Amino acid sequence: MNAPVDIAKMLQPRPVPAAMLDALKARFGERCSTAQAVREQHGRDESPFEVPPPEAVVFAESTTDVADAVKLASQYEVPVIAYGTGSSLEGHLLAVQGGISIDVSRMNQVLRINDEDLTVTVQPGVTRNQLNNAIRHTGLFFPIDPGADASIGGMAATRASGTNAVRYGTMRENVLALEVVTASGEVLRTGTRAKKSSAGYDLTRLMVGSEGTLGILTEVTVKLYPQPESVSAAICHFPSIDAAVKTTIAIIQLGVPIARCELLDANAVRYVNNHDKLSLRPAPMLLMEFHGSAAGVAEQAQTVQEVARDHGGEDFQWATTPEERTRLWTARHRAYFAGMSSNPGCRTVTTDTCVPISRLASCIDKAVTEADEAGLPYYIVGHVGDGNFHIAYMIDPGKPEQRVLAEQLNDQLVHHALSLEGTCTGEHGIGLHKQGFLVDEAGAATVEMMRLLKRALDPKNILNPGKIFAL
Structure with a gap:
């Protein structure tokens, strides 16, 4: 059984030197904030973890802004975390090693609509509702719907899917090309608008789902579909x-x-x-x-x-x-939010798994039995058409034993899903919460290969460090 995530052990602060803060303020002016309220907003997501906020927040408005901020982070070897809408559930945005947050929500332009080719290119801060409103006149729509009005950049970074995945697939199948700022501040492009390619390594798929640990997405090209009759x-x-x-x-x-x-x-x-x-x-x-x-x-x-x-x-x-x-x-x-409001003062420990469709009934049955026996308030929702479901356990933050119990239930559920040849997460991602399960699912050798990729592309370990696995 995996031990509950010990956030205290994950905290490895890497202070931001005063010289870097001065350089950020000189470059970005009022778009670099060290205000406590701004930092706290960018230092939390929808996960139950409590982590100190980043030391500064940069509001980027262009790819050049992102590249310049990352170059400074590389120069001073300071962590940098991309921020979209803050709707992630597994601690993806938390500054466990300190550093700065780059808020890309102002990079919210729909750049190119190629309706004849059924593609569109957007900046990362464009949200899914904004995108569909912008292309409504073309008779096309973007189907990926994780529930929250998440940003397209964040959805690509976490390989999101949601309610339409059973028919239209996930972000993995629907992202064609990316513009990415690397750990050194270099800007590169992966993929094209063509429907297929056999040219070299598939770096687009490498970046999709990398949770901001290999690069910061600054443009995303996705597929569109005809609005149904x-x-x-x-x-x-x-x-x-x-x-x-x-x-x-x-x-x-x-x-x-x-x-x-x-x-x-x-x-x-x-x-x-x-x-x-x-x-x-x-x-x-x-x-x-x-x-x-x-x-x-x-x-x-x-x-x-x-x-x-x-x-x-x-x-x-x-x-x-x-x-x-x-x-x-x-x-x-x-x-x-309905679960939260029905249990005032609670925090939510949310988990998701995905199993082959033939194993779905037995997986959910076992999860329900265990949750009922535990006695914690909970609810289940699921994109069951593709074998993916979520359980949210409501806990009293003032009762640590409830958090431990919720994590035990999560552990039992995930390991049962793995025993059924499923995955520890269908769409939430690994973040902080599921790092131990990644080893259980993929194996130590596979995770070590992931580490090798991370070290090669981010040798100073500045891009969202501490997520997916510890180096």
């Missing part, structure tokens, strides 16, 4: 989580091209009802969406309804208007 959403309640999951498995194995298939357990439904003033039946529920032609959507929906009925599904309700669909999906995306 028809969209329909439905909810269906089930007598048990097992019945809902087995329905999902049957849908996928039948080859139904469902666009979204989300699970909410009874706890999640209750929290969402309370938070969003809904009146959903407090039972395990699938929230599904279908894309395609009107006839195709109707056929998909009919098949799914028959499969659900075979597994005890009932109360099938359709949301055919954009307003109805938006209300349901907004409630689903707010499940995290």
